Structures are given as C-alpha cells and as structure tokens.
Amino acid sequence: MSAIDFLLIILQMFLVLGLSPLIVGVIRRVKAHMQCRHGANVFQPYSDLAKLFRKEPVISTTASWIFPATPYILFSSTLAASLLVPTIIAPMPLNFAGNIIALVYLLALGTFFLMLAGLDSGSAFGGMGSSREAIVASLTEPALILSLFAVALTAGSANISAIVYKTAILQGIVLDPPPHLMALVALFIITLAETGRVPVDNPATHLELTMIHEAMILEYSGRYLALVEWAAGMKLMIFLTLLVNIFAPWGIATTLSPSALGLGVLVFVGKVVGLAVVIGVFECMFAKLRLFRVTELLGAAFILSLLALVFFYILRV
Amino acid sequence: MPTLPVNIGSYLVNLCSALLLLTCFAIVAQRRLMACVDLFALQSGFLAVTATLVAYLTGIHHIYLAAILTIAIKAIILPRILKKIVRQLNVQREVSMYVNIPTGLLICGGLVILAFFITQPIVHLGFLLTQDSLAIALAIVLIGFFIMVSRQKAVTQVIGFLVMENGLFLAATAAAYGMPLMVELGIFFDVLVAGLIVGIYTHQIQETFGSVDTSRMKALKE
Amino acid sequence: MTTILFLALLLAYACGMLLPLCFPSRPHIQNVIAHGSASVACSLGIALGLIGLLASEPLVWFWSSSIPLLTFSLRLDSLSAFFVLTISLVGLAVSVFASGYVQEFYGRIPVSLLGFLYNGFLLSMLLVVTADNAFFFLIVWELMSLLSYFLVVSEHEKPDVRFAGLFYLIMTHVGTAFILVTFLMFYQETGSFAFEAFRSADQALPEGLRTLVFWTALIGFGTKAGIVPLHVWLPYAHPAAPSHVSALMSGVMIKTAIYGLLRVYFDFLGGPFPWWWGFVVLLVGTVSALLGVMYALMEHDLKSLLAFHSVENIGIILLGIGTGMVFYAYDMPHLAALGIIAGLYHTINHAVFKALLFMGAGSLLYATHTRNMEEYGGLLRRMPWTGLFFLIGAVSISALPPTNGFVSEWLVFQGLFLSLELPSLFLKLMLPIAAALLALTGALALACFVKAFGISFLALPRSPHARKAQEVPVPMRVGMGILAGLCLVLGLAPAVVVPLLDRVSEPFAGISIAGRMFEMGGWTLAPVSGEFSSLSTPVLAIILVGLTGLGWGLAYVLGGKGKTRFYKTWGCGLNVTARMEYTATGFVQPIKRVFSTIYQPTVKLETEFLEESHYFAKQRHFEFSIEPIFLKYLYHPILKFFSTLADRSRVIQGGNLSLYLAYIFVTLVVLLVVMG
Structure with a gap:
C-alpha cells in the first residue's frame, strides 16, 4: 500500500468523522422547519459532542466491563465499516479488505455489543430497546444483503x-x-430502519x-x-x-488527480446533504409505525430486493 | 419511424412495466382503501405511459387512443366512482385479512417468479421490444387475482379485478402490440360498466349486511 | 513412523479406557489418568491429522480378521485426516476441561466408567472417519452411537435423561438402518465391502440406484447430523449428557455425518450427478439453518439452546456443500471446490466454537447447578474468564468479524452469490434467496446470542444460585481458553487454513484452487478473483484495534482525563432489582410474535381476581408453549400408525406353544418352497 493510499484512507476517515454530525444537524434542522419551529443551528451536534466529551x-454499579467497552467497539466497528464504502473516490484503497457482506457484518458487530450494553445496566428500558433492536435488525439484514447483492449483480462484483x-464510468450492465x-x-x-428513522424508530423521543x-443507550452519559x-x-x-454512491455515483473521483478529488468532495457533500434533507422531509410526512407494523415495511423491502434480483435475471434485453 | 434507439426504448418500456408491478405490491401492502384507489389510479397512469411508449416505438397509432382511454377511464373516472363508494360506505381500511401483509407480499413475490418461469418458453416467440413485459403482465394478473382472493372488503376485491384487467391490457400491448381497436373499445366499455355495476352491488351488500365484508355473505347459505 | 504414531494413539486411548479401572474408588486418580491419556491421544491425533493432510499419498493400515467380510482396514486420506484433526483438536481442549468438570461427579457417578466411555467414544469417532471397509465402518459407527448413548444416560436417575437417551437410541438406529441400506446397495453392485471397491464402482451403479443411494445416505447420515426434520432427538440428547460430552457430541460427533455424506457423494458416487441433488442438499441446509435458529431463540435452557444451534450450523455447512454439489453437477470445478471448502471451514469452526460454548454452559452448570437461563444473571463479574471465553464463542457463532465463524459464513455467501455463473435460471434465483435466508439466520443467531450472553452474564443475578456462583477451576478455564484462542486464530489465518482445506477438496473437485484464493501475498482471501469480492480479516482486525485506539484517544483529547462516577441504575425512583430486568422470555417476545406462523404459540393466562373487585388481580398464572411442528405433524402420526399396527398384530400372539411351533413350521415350509 502506497503513501497516497494511506493518505486517502486518513482523508476518508476524517471526512466521515467530521461530516457525520453535520448530517444529523441538517436532518434536525429540516424537521424543525417542517414543523414550523426555528430549530437549532446545523452545527449544533458538534457542540453537543464537545460538551458530552x-x-x-x-x-451503573450493576454494569460489567461490557458497558464501558461497548462505545469504543461500536465507534471502531462503525468507522471501520465506513472505510469500506467509497465516498469521494472509487475504488477505495481499502477495497480489498471486505465486500458487502463484511460491511453488513461489521455493522452487526457494533449492534451486537450495543444490544448487550442495553441489557447490562439492569434497567428494563435497556432490555426493551435491545429486544426491539433484535427484531428490527433480524428483519433488515436479509433485505440489506439481498438488495446489495442485486446491485452487485449489475456490476458483476x-x-x-x-x-x-x-x-x-457506466461500465457493465449498469x-x-x-x-x-x-x-x-x-x-x-x-x-x-437501520438508522432508527421515523416510520421505524423515533430518534427524538424518550417515550x-x-x-x-x-x-x-439510555444509561450512557459523558464521553461514552x-x-x-x-x-x-x-x-x-x-x-x-x-444510497447516493451506488445509485448515483456520478461526480465521484475515478482518478487520482487533485481536481477530480476536489470535485469529488464537493459533489459528495452536496449529494449527502441533499439526501439528508430528503430524509428529514420524509420523516415529517409519516407517523411512527407500531413495532409489529414495522415487519410489513421491512417485508416490503425484502420483496423489493427479491424483485430486483428477479428483474436482473429476467429482463435481459 | 421512431427516433429513439430501440435499445433505450425497451429500457423505458421495461422500467414502466416494473413500475406497474411495483404499484401492485404497494396495493397488496396497503390497508387504507383510499390509498388503494389512488395507487390503482397511479398504476393506470403508468399503464397509459407504457402504451404511449409502445405506440411511439412501433408507430401503431390506435394504441395512442387506448392510452388516452386508459387515462380517462381507469385513472380518472373509475377511481372517482370508487372513492365515492368508499366515502358513502364509510369504510376506511381493511381491518382483517385472510393473509397478513408480509405473508401476502411473500406470496406475491413467489407469483412473480412463477410468472417468469411460465412465460419463459413463449417470450422467444414474441416481439423483441416488449417480450419481457409479458411476464410482468402475467404477474400483475396473478397478483390482481390474489388481491381478490385475500381481501374481504368488496371495494378491494374490485380493485383486484381492475388490477387484473390492467395486467391483461399490458399483456395485449406487450405480446401483440395491442388488440384490434374495436375489441379494445369494447373492453373499456365493459370495464366502465363493470365499475358501475360493482358500485351498485357493493351498495346493495352494504344495505343488506351492514358491511361490505364479503365474508358475511356466508350467511346467504342458510 | 506414522504407524508407530497411530499405534501410540491407540495405546493412549486404551490406557485411558482401562487403567482407571485399576484404581477403584480413587476418583481423582481415575480422572487424571482417563483425561490425561485422552489429552495425549488427542495430541497424537493432531499430529496424525496434520501428517495425513500434508501427505501426498493416503496412509493405509490393514489387519485381516477371521470373520468373513470384515477386515480392519484403515485409510487416512486428506478428508479423513481433516476430520481426525478436527476431532483431536476439540478432543484435546475438551479433555483438559473434563479433568476439572468431572470433579462434579465424584461420588455420584463412577469416574472410571465415565473415563472408559469417554475415551472409547473419542476413539470410535476416530475410527469412523478412518475406516476403509463398510462392515468395519458400520461396527465403529454403531459403537460410537452406543458409547454416546451410555454417556448421554450417565445421569440416568433423572427421568428426562432416560427419555432423551431412549429417543436418541431409536433415532440413531433408524439412521444406521439407512446407512446399512446404502452400503448394501454398493455391496450388491460390487460384491465387496471394501471402500476401495465402492470408489472404483462409480460408474457401475445404475442411475436409479444412484438416486436411491443419494436419498438413503442423506436420511441415514442426516439423522446423525440433525438435519430438519430428522433433528428431533438432538435437542433432547445433547443437553442431557454431561457437558464435556455434549461438547463432543455437538462439536464433533455430528460432523462424522458430514464426513459420511462427503465420502458417499463425492468419493463413492463421484462422476457427474444431477443438479437437483445439490439443490435438495441446499434446501435441507436452508431449512435446517432457519428452523434451528428459530427454535433456539425460544429455548431458555442454555444447553438446549446450544443444541438447536447445532442444527442451525449443520444447515450452514450443508449450504456450503450443497453449493459445491450444484457447481459440481454443472462441471464448474473451481466453484465446486469453493463450496466444499466453505462447508469444511464451517465444519471445523463450528466444532471449535460449539464445543467452547458447551464447555461454557458446563461451567455455568458447575457454578450454579441450573441450566435455566432465567436463573443466571450477573455472572460476568463473578466468573470473568468463563464470561470472556463464552463471549468469544458467542461472537464467533454469530459470525461477527474478525472471528472464525465470520470467515466461513463469508465463504458460504460467496459460493451462493457466484450462482450468477450458473446456466440454470432457476438456480440463479434460488441461490441468492438461500443467501438472504442465511442472512436472516445469521441475524437471528446474533439475537439469540445477545440473549444467551446478556441474560446469563450481564446485569444483576436473578437467583441465589447465580449470586453464589464462583469462577470454575483452572483446568476448565484452560480448556475453554484453548478453543477461544482457536476461534481467533482460525478467523485471522484463513491463509493457513484454506490451503489445508484445499487439499481435502482437491481429489473431489479435481482441481486445486488454493493458489487462486489469495491476493496480496496471502493477506486477502479472494475466491475465484479479487475482482468479484475479497476479504481480509487480519487487516480488518488491525483496523478495528487501531480505531478503538483512535476512539479512546479522541475521548482523551476532547474530554481530558476526567473521572468516572459509579452509581446505581435509575429505576424510576425504586431500587433496581433482578425482578425488574428484562427476562429471556421477554427478550424474544417480539420475535415470537413476528414469526408466530412458525412457532404456533399457545399462551394461557389465568387471572384470579380479588373477591371484592374485578379490577384487582390476586394472582396470575402465565403459561406459554410453542408447538414443535415436526413432532406434531410428522412424528406423532408415524408413532400412531405404528402403535395401531402393533395393536393389530397382537392377534398372532396366541400364547399357545404349539401355535408358535406351527409358525416356525409354516415358515420353514414356505422358505423351502421359495428357495427350492
């Protein structure tokens, strides 16, 4: 691995680390606007993080070492997963380390420990959260793998x-x-479903x-x-x-020139922020579903990915 | 002759057929009757677009007429009638179903695969442009039938019937580049009349049983 | 050299079986000798397995006997060597563990007998996977079944143990009958019981007979492996045995069935077989995996839960092998080898983590004297080592990176995804669906092990047993530690493992693919081509560790050193007690509800109200059970049929001696007529 590859990995890491609070801020701001509130500044999550640290x-005195260890494991597994996803340049230098399955299972690693931590404090809320997360995660995972595979087919990789x-670069059966x-x-x-957005979960409530x-994560505080x-x-x-890079990657850098990279960063930030706005609007349009209605939604997602597969094989022109 | 390359044209036809199928699934997954009617209207809209595309690509002009009629009857008039019925009867949603929604969706997924395998031997005989739409059309017919079987409210059963009709129309357009004009006109007239009759029929059921739940009609046995 | 090794191994097992009997009523000495010799024998077995894997020619031993048709011929080819290695690796760790665990039984069960059976059981498994003669194979197979039966019923004073043993005995004999039929069909065609003859007869078998052999072998070996719907005995028998024996049964004994399947399908039948064989195996694998994990979720007896997970993992192994068979049928040797390698990789992985988890469950049983998960809780603080090892096992079985379970499941996924190379449209669609169901299985397994670990080890103790629990003795910890370490090694070093497995699959697929499976000097696992997909667990592990450091550093830089306050959990104004915690039953409630079609749950809630008012309940009784559908719709009708049949046939039992003599006479006459 060359030094440039290494630099790219570091760049991507800081991009993900630096940009993710902004996305959360944007979604909150959009929701506030939609609900005729003024809402906090889009940079508020940065201040929140700094304060929490x-x-x-x-x-809890009931908790074991799992509880304090989980935030670190969750942080590292999520960040590791993010390094497998190309943001501003494709292919990513860490491309070889894992494919779609590795991505899904790295995220599952974090979820696994988070569910354990929920149970660790002994509070009924934590157990309830873990139990619900278990069913939602179980139902999303097959749909996620099937949908990513359907896309993988069109690219042959x-x-x-x-x-x-x-x-x-519009190659293959794209x-x-x-x-x-x-x-x-x-x-x-x-x-x-995976990120706990409205029809499935409500990130803005503690009911x-x-x-x-x-x-x-009710028992967590401070830096955890x-x-x-x-x-x-x-x-x-x-x-x-x-979502943005698999279905509309245009603008992403495919060569290592500085201009392409610069454009890649700009386009990427624009696209992700745009999609965040869409998600914010979407969240305001729907009510949260009852837990047992979520299965219908996720069932639909599974069927859609299955259809994507069927269509791939059968609609050959 | 069409200026659009045939390749892109068939992509578009495929895309539209796929959207048609998607709306079918949306109807299966939807409990609220009003939304079902809206989805049906949307589906008819997609059907009209498909028909227009086929008409444009093949240069067969009477398919344009069919497309216009589709918009008029299936996307505007029939949904209005149905909505009126829903409002009059004051049934907003399908409360109980014979098959729950995730299972229903799975069954429909199976039906799609089945449809593809059934049509596989015959697609090679069809026209190059729209051969894949035939499978989708059959799938839509099957799903329409499934909607009729699995739902209890008369209105959703009617929607199932209309979805089946949409599937048949797509099949006609896809496999044969449309039927003779007279046949098509006749079918549209039939559908319209069927819609009206069904409106009266559901009203009668409502008056007799106090509900449009067709499972209550078991009482007629005695 | 190898012969000496092999004889030494036999000698060590013989010592382990017989020497303890010379020290009556000295349980400690018996224990040390029995498990010490087993450990030595297993170490020798590991060496033998490695030699066998690396040898270019199969090693053969041969002793003829005076009994016709029976020869004690043994053959150690790469497939046998792989299973010898697996059995011995797990056997070593389990033997070390057992030397601590058996102390539990001092005074209750004769340890010498336990040691005799234990060593015999290990030896019989080794002979099963090395036997080279059908007759001899059947004898050692039967021996293995019987010895494990005796081990299952070691605590025979408990009625449910006796029931489990009987159930196991019946089912395993049904399986043996089918295996017998399989071999008899070969015998009929080849006129010999030697495996060598079966092997060379691959084309001699007519098509119909080949199909029949496929089914009988699947049913016969499937019964031992615990495939759905033949799995019903497994969740009873495995938990009933002493925990170290459960570890062997679930970890390695059921794998001998995988060995049998591979031997019969690829080695004996060989040649091109129809694609639907592979499809049937895939189907069986998918159903077993899914149903296994689903029933495991509803189980709150830790050992039964683990037993159901064996059904699941056998399913995953069969998914790998089934993919291999499908590709083999379409003459795609590279991908066939990939499928077989994935299946074998999962075989050794499952052996390692399942044995580890069963030992963990044994440790909990040792410390708390209960198997009910609802009575555990808070054990991580009381048993930190056991907890850590169990956690590693749980992470591995949930297939989370970078452990071994992840690597093999990843390989199975690749095999299923590469279905895009197949010519058949039907399979192109079905294999990805199997992959999606495998993903569902994986996610449910994850939920199940969150439950198993979270409810058992975290939060507050839920019973006095758990409150008084103490860490288990050192040998038990060492036994678990060996396998926990192996879980990590097998996960991080596919570059070492896959070439070994490739030697196993090479004779079957007819091609060696190890050279094509790696890129970047062995750091990256890239089946077929890195273009399609690749994985590097070592790199992932390095990244994970590095980023954990980064997280810690960030917290330090942004938050300063800071100090942490410890305080009790907020319980809405009350002190949190174990009764407020989420229970295992509560944890899986949403899953039970969502998949109620499969579980067919019956819930009974009886409330007794106060006489004064119907708004206040005096006491409530809640009961819930799930319907094991196969017992209800498959086994009960069969049982009913046979008991009716037995009732009817009672007529011939007249009780009169002359009548019985008449029966014999008639039979004799009929036979004479028929034979003459």
Whole structure:
C-alpha cells in the first residue's frame, strides 16, 4: 500500500468523522422547519459532542466491563465499516479488505455489543430497546444483503468500490433501470430502519412506548454517550453514502488527480446533504409505525430486493 | 419511424412495466382503501405511459387512443366512482385479512417468479421490444387475482379485478402490440360498466349486511 | 513412523479406557489418568491429522480378521485426516476441561466408567472417519452411537435423561438402518465391502440406484447430523449428557455425518450427478439453518439452546456443500471446490466454537447447578474468564468479524452469490434467496446470542444460585481458553487454513484452487478473483484495534482525563432489582410474535381476581408453549400408525406353544418352497 493510499484512507476517515454530525444537524434542522419551529443551528451536534466529551460519565454499579467497552467497539466497528464504502473516490484503497457482506457484518458487530450494553445496566428500558433492536435488525439484514447483492449483480462484483466505480464510468450492465429502481427503494426503507428513522424508530423521543435505539443507550452519559452518538451519526452517513454512491455515483473521483478529488468532495457533500434533507422531509410526512407494523415495511423491502434480483435475471434485453 | 434507439426504448418500456408491478405490491401492502384507489389510479397512469411508449416505438397509432382511454377511464373516472363508494360506505381500511401483509407480499413475490418461469418458453416467440413485459403482465394478473382472493372488503376485491384487467391490457400491448381497436373499445366499455355495476352491488351488500365484508355473505347459505 | 504414531494413539486411548479401572474408588486418580491419556491421544491425533493432510499419498493400515467380510482396514486420506484433526483438536481442549468438570461427579457417578466411555467414544469417532471397509465402518459407527448413548444416560436417575437417551437410541438406529441400506446397495453392485471397491464402482451403479443411494445416505447420515426434520432427538440428547460430552457430541460427533455424506457423494458416487441433488442438499441446509435458529431463540435452557444451534450450523455447512454439489453437477470445478471448502471451514469452526460454548454452559452448570437461563444473571463479574471465553464463542457463532465463524459464513455467501455463473435460471434465483435466508439466520443467531450472553452474564443475578456462583477451576478455564484462542486464530489465518482445506477438496473437485484464493501475498482471501469480492480479516482486525485506539484517544483529547462516577441504575425512583430486568422470555417476545406462523404459540393466562373487585388481580398464572411442528405433524402420526399396527398384530400372539411351533413350521415350509 502506497503513501497516497494511506493518505486517502486518513482523508476518508476524517471526512466521515467530521461530516457525520453535520448530517444529523441538517436532518434536525429540516424537521424543525417542517414543523414550523426555528430549530437549532446545523452545527449544533458538534457542540453537543464537545460538551458530552467534557462531562463526567456515570456508570451503573450493576454494569460489567461490557458497558464501558461497548462505545469504543461500536465507534471502531462503525468507522471501520465506513472505510469500506467509497465516498469521494472509487475504488477505495481499502477495497480489498471486505465486500458487502463484511460491511453488513461489521455493522452487526457494533449492534451486537450495543444490544448487550442495553441489557447490562439492569434497567428494563435497556432490555426493551435491545429486544426491539433484535427484531428490527433480524428483519433488515436479509433485505440489506439481498438488495446489495442485486446491485452487485449489475456490476458483476460484490465489492462496493467496484460497484460504485463501474456505475460511475457506466461500465457493465449498469444501465438497467428496474433492478436499480427496486433496490433503491428497498435500500431506502432499510436505511430508515437501520438508522432508527421515523416510520421505524423515533430518534427524538424518550417515550418508552416508541423508542428503540434511544432505549438501548439510555444509561450512557459523558464521553461514552458522545462516542455512541457519533457512531450513530456515522452509521447514518454510511447508509446515505451507499444510497447516493451506488445509485448515483456520478461526480465521484475515478482518478487520482487533485481536481477530480476536489470535485469529488464537493459533489459528495452536496449529494449527502441533499439526501439528508430528503430524509428529514420524509420523516415529517409519516407517523411512527407500531413495532409489529414495522415487519410489513421491512417485508416490503425484502420483496423489493427479491424483485430486483428477479428483474436482473429476467429482463435481459 | 421512431427516433429513439430501440435499445433505450425497451429500457423505458421495461422500467414502466416494473413500475406497474411495483404499484401492485404497494396495493397488496396497503390497508387504507383510499390509498388503494389512488395507487390503482397511479398504476393506470403508468399503464397509459407504457402504451404511449409502445405506440411511439412501433408507430401503431390506435394504441395512442387506448392510452388516452386508459387515462380517462381507469385513472380518472373509475377511481372517482370508487372513492365515492368508499366515502358513502364509510369504510376506511381493511381491518382483517385472510393473509397478513408480509405473508401476502411473500406470496406475491413467489407469483412473480412463477410468472417468469411460465412465460419463459413463449417470450422467444414474441416481439423483441416488449417480450419481457409479458411476464410482468402475467404477474400483475396473478397478483390482481390474489388481491381478490385475500381481501374481504368488496371495494378491494374490485380493485383486484381492475388490477387484473390492467395486467391483461399490458399483456395485449406487450405480446401483440395491442388488440384490434374495436375489441379494445369494447373492453373499456365493459370495464366502465363493470365499475358501475360493482358500485351498485357493493351498495346493495352494504344495505343488506351492514358491511361490505364479503365474508358475511356466508350467511346467504342458510 | 506414522504407524508407530497411530499405534501410540491407540495405546493412549486404551490406557485411558482401562487403567482407571485399576484404581477403584480413587476418583481423582481415575480422572487424571482417563483425561490425561485422552489429552495425549488427542495430541497424537493432531499430529496424525496434520501428517495425513500434508501427505501426498493416503496412509493405509490393514489387519485381516477371521470373520468373513470384515477386515480392519484403515485409510487416512486428506478428508479423513481433516476430520481426525478436527476431532483431536476439540478432543484435546475438551479433555483438559473434563479433568476439572468431572470433579462434579465424584461420588455420584463412577469416574472410571465415565473415563472408559469417554475415551472409547473419542476413539470410535476416530475410527469412523478412518475406516476403509463398510462392515468395519458400520461396527465403529454403531459403537460410537452406543458409547454416546451410555454417556448421554450417565445421569440416568433423572427421568428426562432416560427419555432423551431412549429417543436418541431409536433415532440413531433408524439412521444406521439407512446407512446399512446404502452400503448394501454398493455391496450388491460390487460384491465387496471394501471402500476401495465402492470408489472404483462409480460408474457401475445404475442411475436409479444412484438416486436411491443419494436419498438413503442423506436420511441415514442426516439423522446423525440433525438435519430438519430428522433433528428431533438432538435437542433432547445433547443437553442431557454431561457437558464435556455434549461438547463432543455437538462439536464433533455430528460432523462424522458430514464426513459420511462427503465420502458417499463425492468419493463413492463421484462422476457427474444431477443438479437437483445439490439443490435438495441446499434446501435441507436452508431449512435446517432457519428452523434451528428459530427454535433456539425460544429455548431458555442454555444447553438446549446450544443444541438447536447445532442444527442451525449443520444447515450452514450443508449450504456450503450443497453449493459445491450444484457447481459440481454443472462441471464448474473451481466453484465446486469453493463450496466444499466453505462447508469444511464451517465444519471445523463450528466444532471449535460449539464445543467452547458447551464447555461454557458446563461451567455455568458447575457454578450454579441450573441450566435455566432465567436463573443466571450477573455472572460476568463473578466468573470473568468463563464470561470472556463464552463471549468469544458467542461472537464467533454469530459470525461477527474478525472471528472464525465470520470467515466461513463469508465463504458460504460467496459460493451462493457466484450462482450468477450458473446456466440454470432457476438456480440463479434460488441461490441468492438461500443467501438472504442465511442472512436472516445469521441475524437471528446474533439475537439469540445477545440473549444467551446478556441474560446469563450481564446485569444483576436473578437467583441465589447465580449470586453464589464462583469462577470454575483452572483446568476448565484452560480448556475453554484453548478453543477461544482457536476461534481467533482460525478467523485471522484463513491463509493457513484454506490451503489445508484445499487439499481435502482437491481429489473431489479435481482441481486445486488454493493458489487462486489469495491476493496480496496471502493477506486477502479472494475466491475465484479479487475482482468479484475479497476479504481480509487480519487487516480488518488491525483496523478495528487501531480505531478503538483512535476512539479512546479522541475521548482523551476532547474530554481530558476526567473521572468516572459509579452509581446505581435509575429505576424510576425504586431500587433496581433482578425482578425488574428484562427476562429471556421477554427478550424474544417480539420475535415470537413476528414469526408466530412458525412457532404456533399457545399462551394461557389465568387471572384470579380479588373477591371484592374485578379490577384487582390476586394472582396470575402465565403459561406459554410453542408447538414443535415436526413432532406434531410428522412424528406423532408415524408413532400412531405404528402403535395401531402393533395393536393389530397382537392377534398372532396366541400364547399357545404349539401355535408358535406351527409358525416356525409354516415358515420353514414356505422358505423351502421359495428357495427350492
């Protein structure tokens, strides 16, 4: 691996780290606007993180070492997953380290420990959050893998970088609308479910009837909470990146020239922020679904990814 | 002759057929009757677009007429009638179904695969442009039938029937580049009349049983 | 050299079996000798396995006997060597563990007997995977079944253990009957019981017979492997045995069935076979994986939960092998080898982590004397080592990177995804669906192990047993530690493991693909081509560790050193007690509800109200059970049929001696007529 590759990895890491709170801020701001509130500055999440890092954390006396270890594991596994997804340049230098399966399972590693941490404090809220997360995660994972595979087929590769690269330079069977369309809708639903957005979970509430992710992390405070929140932001960013770069990668740098990279950064930030706005608007248009109705939504996502596959094989012109 | 390359043209036809199929799934996944009607209207709209595309690409002009009629009857008039019925009957949503929604979706997914395998031997006989749409059309017919079977409210059953009709129309357009004009006109007239009759019929059921739940009609046995 | 090694191994097992019997009523000495010799024998087995894997020619031993048709012929080719290696690796760790665990039984069960059976069981498994003669194979197979049966019923004073043992005995004999039929069909065609003859007869078998062999082998070996719907005995028998034996049964005994399947399908039948064979195996694998994990989720007895997970993992192994068979049928040797390698990789991985988890469950049983998860809780603080090892096992079985379970499941996924190379449209669609169901299985397994670890080890102790629990003795910890280390090694070093597995698959697929599986000097696993997909667990592990450091550094830089306050959990104004915690039942409630079609749950809630008012309940009784659909719709009807049949046939039992003599006479006459 050359020095440039290494620099690119560092650049991508800081991009993800630096941009993810902004995405969260944008979505909050859009929601506030839609609800006729003034809303906080889009840079508010940065201040929140800085504040949380400085606060004294409280750890339950019931908890074991799993509880304080989880934020670090979650942070590192999510950030590692983000390094597999090309943001401003394709192919990514870390392309070789893992394909779509590795991405999904790296994210699952974080979820696994987060669910454990939810149970660790002994509070019923945490257990409830873990239990709900278990069912949502179980139902999204097959749909996620199938939808990513359907897209992988059109590119003839299961490496994310290769998919993005081939779509960006219009190589292979990328110009096949039905599979892409279906996979896009499926992946959008999955994004909402995986990142705890409105029809599935409500990130802005602490009501025990509705919360999933918030219930799991209820006992966290201080720097642990900061890491968990940051990781949640990065996960959101990973899914937004997948959506924009798999289905509309145009603008991403495919060569190593400074101008291409610069353009890549600009286009990427523009696209991700744009999609964040869409998600914010989308969240305001729907009410949160009852937990047992979420299965219908996720079932639909699964069927859509299945159809994407069917269409790929059968609609050969 | 069409200026659009045939290749791009068939992509577009495929895309539209795919959208048609997607709306079918949306109807299966939808409980609210009003939304079902809206989705049906949307589906008819896509159907009209498909027909227009085929007409444009093949240069067969009477398909344009069919497209216009589709818009008029299936996307505007019939949905209005249905909505009126829904409003009059005051049934907003399908409360109980014979098959729950995720299972229903899975079954429909299976139906699509089945449709593709059934049509596989015959697509090679069809025209190059729209051969894949035939499978989708069959899938839509099957899903329409499934909607009729799995739902209890008369209105959704009617929608199932209309979805089937949409599928048949797509099949006609796809496999044969449209039927003779007279046949098409006849079918549209039939559909319209069917819509009206069904409107009256549901009204009668409502008056007799106090509900449009067709499962109550079991009571007629005695 | 190898012969000496092999004889030494036999000697060590013989010592382990017989020497303890010379020290009556000295349980500690018996224990040390039995498990010490087993450890030595297993170490020798590891060496033998490695030699066998690396040898270019199969090693053969041969002793003829005076019994017709029976020869004690053993053959150690790469497939056998792989299984010898797996059995011995797990056997070594389990033997070390057992030397601590067996102390539990001092005074209750004769340790010498336990040691005799234990060593015999290990030896019989080794002979099963090395036997080179059908007759001899059947004898050692039966021996393995019987010895494991005796081990299952070691605690025979408990009625449910006796039931489990009987159930196991019946099912395993049904399986053996099918295997017997399989071999008899070969015998009929080749006139010999030697495997060598079966092997060379690959084309001699007529098409119909080949199909029949496919089915009988699938049913026969499938019963032992625990494929759905033949799995019903497994969740009873495996938990009933002492934990170290459960570890062996679940970890390696069921793998002998995988060995049998591979041997019969690829080695004996060989040649091109129809694609639907592979499809049937895939289907069985998918169904087993999914149903196994689903029933495991509902199980709150830790050992039963693990037993159901064995059904799941056998399913995953079969998914790998089934993919291999499909590709083999279409004459795509590279991909066939990939499928077989994935299956074998998961075989050794499952052996390692399942044995580890069963030992963990054994440790919990040792410390708390209960198997019910709802009575555990808070054990991580009391048993930190056991907890850590169990966690590693749980992470591995949930297939999370960078552990071994992840690598093999990843390979299985690649095999399923590469279905895009297949000519058949049907399979092109079905294999990705199997992949999606595998993903569902993986996610449910993850949920299940969050439950198993979270409820058992975290939060507050839920019973006095758990409160008084103490860390287990050192040998038990060492046993678990060996396998926990192996979980990580097998995950991080596919570059070492895959070339070894390639030697196993090479004779079957007819091609060696190890050279094409790696890129970047062995750092990256890239089946077929890095263009399609690649994985590098070492790099992922380095990144994970590095980024954890980064997270820690960030927290330090942005937040300063800071100090942490410890305080009790907020319980809405009350003190949090174990009764407020989420239970295992509660944890899986949403899953139970979503998949109620499969579980067919029955919930009974009886409320007794106060006499004064119907708004206040005096006490409530809640009961819930799930319907094992296969027992209800498959086994019960069969049982009913046979008991009716038995009732009917009672007529011939007249009780009169002359009547019985008449039966014999008639039979004799009929036979004479028929034979004459």
